[in-house]
Amino acid sequence: MSATVAPAPVALDAVTVRFGDYTAVEDVSFEVPHGTFLSIVGPSGCGKSTLLNLVSGLGRPASGTVHNAILADGKRIGYMFQRDLLLDWRTVTQNVALGLEAQGTPRRAARAKAAELLPTYGLAGFESYYPCQLSGGMRQRAAFARTMSTEPALLLLDEPFSALDYQTKLKLEAELLLVFRRSGGTALMVTHDIDEAVAVSDVVLVMSGRPGRIAAVHEVPFAATGLAPFEVREVEGFGHYVRTIWQEIES
Ligand SMILES: Nc1ncnc2c1ncn2[C@@H]1O[C@H](COP(=O)(O)OP(=O)(O)OP(=O)(O)O)[C@@H](O)[C@H]1O
Ligand SMILES: [Mg+2]
Structure with a gap:
């Protein structure tokens, strides 16, 4: 065989x-x-x-x-671009939830799951921050969390x-x-x-x-x-x- x-x-x-x-x-x-x-x-x-x-x-x-x-x-497929491409009008939680929402998770559940993931990526306490309020490394970690979430x-x-x-x-x-x-x-x-x-x-x-x-x-x-x-x-x-x-x- x-x-x-x-x-x-x-x-x-x-x-x-x-x-x-x-x-x-x-x-x-x-x-x-x-x-x-x-x-x-x-x-x-x-x-x-x-x-x-x-x-x-x-x-x-x-x-x-x-x-x-x-x-x-x-x-x-999860694609994390070289530029982080966070949406400026969404908070950290809402940005991380995007991947889950795109795959069909209802918005509320997606945001709850995203909030749960943030500590793993060193973003606890920054749930409600907007991308313009973050350091470069924090932006990158948010983009990474978004990619990994699904x-x-x-x-x-x-x-x-x-x-x-x-x-x-x-x-x-x-x-x-x-x-x-x-x-x-x-x-x-x-x-x-x-x-x-x-x-x-x-x-x-x-x-x-x-x-x-x-x-x-x-x-x-x-x-x-x-x-x-x-x-x-x-x-x-x-x-x-x-x-x-x-x-x-x-x-
Ligand atoms: N849309 C485009 N139009 C014209 N040239 C492009 C385009 N995209 C990439 N290039 C060119 O193709 C080459 C490869 O680009 P690419 O972004 O793939 O490099 P890279 O290896 O990712 O570089 P880096 O390590 O700096 O990110 C570069 O010379 C770049 O200028
Ligand atoms: Mg490149």
Whole structure:
């Protein structure tokens, strides 16, 4: 009896993206198997956000194919953009409730659930604040809470922790992995932080720039240990992956 391998829910094949005459991404192919946490790292402008946009269905390639079975099946996708896109006229609670409301949870129940979630994201006490009254890190945490609230089948995260202090970042990495595992979903995250990519991912994809191409792909063993993100950074061999990826981005 031969084992059948389920096709990856997300797959890009020979994708090239152009903006006018400019080629932003060229001949990129990769798969994200079900249940996999894949991170993309690479220099600024190499096309990381462009790739997330393609996977989300918001962008289209000039050539090549983008396959997203989760989107095609109408399952839930959570997309946290690089800019937080909070609605200025909604409070923190109301912003976090948006994701739940969009998936059909009645408004009152959505807001109650959102209010319950806020302490986990360090936003207790700020329920009634408007985005203009928040720090950059608080805005980012509200956007993150909104994305995580529905425990989507596919998580698309564009530098979700870039505005956070180190300690908060480690706490939210742990929360991210908890929700990711509980939902049994698939995740695609863009980050500038190589440590973070190595700590939370099963696969790290390294891109080079101008035009953006895949420079290397690493299977990383640390997230699968189930250790907390701060513990995993102490595991032997962790630094080796970080240095290797660092050098690949430098060159
Ligand atoms: N809508 C657009 N129109 C024209 N050019 C664009 C558009 N979106 C992106 N680009 C260009 O495509 C390239 C890749 O952009 P992208 O935002 O994907 O980079 P990135 O890797 O996410 O960078 P960063 O790390 O700074 O967020 C950049 O040179 C950018 O100027
Ligand atoms: Mg970007």
